[in-house]
Amino acid sequence: MFLPLSFLFLLLPALSPATPDVPVIDVPNVGPWGAWGNIQMCPQDYVATGFALKIQENQGYGDDTAVNGIRLYCCPLNGNAPQTSITSSEGPWGIWTAPIFCSNGYLVSFSRTVEPPQGSGDETTVNNFKFNCSSGQELEGVGLPWGSYRPQSASCPLGICGIRTKVEEDQRSGDDTTLKDAKFYC
Numbered sequence: 001m002f003l004p005l006s007f008l009f010l011l012l013p014a015l016s017p018a019t020p021d022v023p024v025i026d027v028p029n030v031g032p033w034g035a036w037g038n039i040q041m042c043p044q045d046y047v048a049t050g051f052a053l054k055i056q057e058n059q060g061y062g063d064d065t066a067v068n069g070i071r072l073y074c075c076p077l078n079g080n081a082p083q084t085s086i087t088s089s090e091g092p093w094g095i096w097t098a099p100i101f102c103s104n105g106y107l108v109s110f111s112r113t114v115e116p117p118q119g120s121g122d123e124t125t126v127n128n129f130k131f132n133c134s135s136g137q138e139l140e141g142v143g144l145p146w147g148s149y150r151p152q153s154a155s156c157p158l159g160i161c162g163i164r165t166k167v168e169e170d171q172r173s174g175d176d177t178t179l180k181d182a183k184f185y186c
Helices: 005-015
Strands: 046-055 067-076 084-087 107-114 126-133 138-140 162-167 179-185
Touching: 046 107, 046 126, 067 126, 067 162, 067 179, 084 162, 107 179, 126 179
Parallel strands: none
Antiparallel strands: 046 067, 067 084, 107 126, 126 138, 162 179
16 A cells, blocks of 8 residues: 555654654663653743752651652843743652852753662662753752762753653552653753
């Protein structure tokens, strides 16, 4: 069976990934579990100048999840409009930390702490984030101390302006980890 060429062109938009046509920065993936949330972008002519983390504090003998979400704070390049914030998918536990902002400039790259697999122990996966500002300033989140920082991402010379996160759903009686991965858009 042959389809007319015009019919194939109608299908192309449905087959393309739902990703904006902008560069993406990320670091090596931390696991196959979870589902990617929607891509969230700053308004046009805005860049991210700060961030906050949604953190579940250490639960002692309970189930720890650590980072449940990340929020970017977007500011206009011209400085004449109000700040806004964007968040992709997030886990249900924890509270938002106070935002941390670049003193000057905007966010250009990141790294994150990842706890290695614990076998039969309590897993958390992503425990903290660090961002570098265009001015050279480094911002570290108020996450949990488990794990070590992974390599720094590539840089977005014109600034980070979007986010997409991968979150594992509530495991009910299983071990919850929530935030598994994050990608940032330039």
